[in-house]
Amino acid sequence: MASRGAALLTRHRRNLTLLARFGAVGATGVVVNMLTLIVLRKLGPHFDDAVVALGSSDYNLRWYHVYSTLAFLVANLANFQLNRTWTFRSTRAASWRSEYWPFLVVGLGGQIVGLALLTxxxxxxxxxxxxSSVFDDSSGLRSRLYWSQLIVIALVTPLSFVLNKLWTFAAVRGVGAVGVAPVPDAPVESAVRVE
Structure with a gap:
């Protein structure tokens, strides 16, 4: 029983380390995302202008959707590389391409949810x-677009971490990444796995 408790403690410690590293990479990704968004906003059309009307509704595909998606793609690539080499240390466990496509799919799923939240x-x-009385776009600190993007990132990141840990970087799950020895799976009791 004591060894089972130690194994669970080791697993939780490893998960907290991975979460901390994923968070640090995510913080750099937020910076990359926001800098890309700022550049696109300054160089492109007004972010609130419609790109494509969506039927007779009040909703349109707007430039902020385009800017957010481009910022996501740039930050996604940077985050992937940092997570691959530092967080999950999977460069020897799987090919770049075999991990990038799931990472991109997870990110695109998050981006779709994020675009709905952004809208x-x-x-x-x-x-x-x-x-708009507070976020009147009179300065960067009062920009609805910037604050909306930050809120979306904060809401989508936890789901992204879980899906990437379980799917994208599955090749290194429990294989001693981050300097931790492999943890044997807990016994299966009554068809319920304890983790």
């Missing part, structure tokens, strides 16, 4: 839109 935060008719 909700940006659209003036949405019950959760950021108030």
């Amino acid at each position: 909700s935060l940006m659209h003036p008719g949405s019950p959760v839109s950021l108030p």
